Amino acid sequence: MNETISTILRRRSVRAYRPDPVGQAELELMLEAGRHAPTAMNQQPWHFTVIRNPELLGKLEEHCISAFLESKVEALREVAKMEGFSVFYHAPLLVIISGDPAALAPQNDCTLAMENMMIAATSLGIGSCWTNAVMMHYATDKGKAAFAELGVTFPKGYQPYAAAAFGYPAEPYPETPPKKADCITIMD
Numbered sequence: 001m002n003e004t005i006s007t008i009l010r011r012r013s014v015r016a017y018r019p020d021p022v023g024q025a026e027l028e029l030m031l032e033a034g035r036h037a038p039t040a041m042n043q044q045p046w047h048f049t050v051i052r053n054p055e056l057l058g059k060l061e062e063h064c065i066s067a068f069l070e071s072k073v074e075a076l077r078e079v080a081k082m083e084g085f086s087v088f089y090h091a092p093l094l095v096i097i098s099g100d101p102a103a104l105a106p107q108n109d110c111t112l113a114m115e116n117m118m119i120a121a122t123s124l125g126i127g128s129c130w131t132n133a134v135m136m137h138y139a140t141d142k143g144k145a146a147f148a149e150l151g152v153t154f155p156k157g158y159q160p161y162a163a164a165a166f167g168y169p170a171e172p173y174p175e176t177p178p179k180k181a182d183c184i185t186i187m188d
């Protein structure tokens with residue numbers, strides 16, 4: 001198996017992080033990998049917002065957790081009530097990829113960029129976890145106001161399509177969760 005495949009297979013959603021900051025050189029490589037993802041008609045209709053100010057992360061966390069607490073999905077409400085729960089898992093770095101809703105396929109573009117970033121992070125020994133609370137909270141008027149109040153703004157008209165926490169794993173990488181195998185049709 002080559003190194004790329006093995007990195008893809010090794011990536012896990014990491015939910016416990018050390019507080020140490022992600023190195024600047026590593027962050028730049030991850031962003032470079034993100035910016036090289038394919039986009040519909042090469043529009044690259046995106047913006048990468050990197051938040052590593054601990055105070056700002058803490059405040060954003062408080063706002064985003066309300067997206068879970070106020071969700072219609074019972075499982076999300078329950079998880080958010082668990083003692084010590086953090087939507088960002090106390091990671092030292094959050095990346096939000098916002099995109100232009102008027103582009104051809106902004107959600108696909110931003111998601112592909114985030115996956116590139118996650119794979120790049122894995123290759124550098126950095127863990128990651130997608131965090132849906134950012135998009136869920138931003139989708140509400142209350143959430144938009146909270147982001148603006150905290151100064152987390154995006155280019156005009158852009159909205160967040162992908163968000164993930166990054167950091168050095170506090171524990172060994174989690175076991176691979178079950179992955180479906182009966183989901184492939186090959187037509188020769």
Ligand SMILES: Cc1cc2nc3c(=O)[nH]c(=O)nc-3n(C[C@H](O)[C@H](O)[C@H](O)COP(=O)(O)O)c2cc1C
Pocket residue numbers: 011012013014015129130131132133177
């Ligand atoms: C669209 C999307 C939303 C997700 N939202 C969350 C989330 O809000 N919190 C979280 O801990 N994990 C989230 N995840 C991570 C999944 O739970 C995880 O990818 C899945 O359980 C498989 O585990 P693995 O990533 O370790 O292979 C999300 C993943 C995707 C693709």
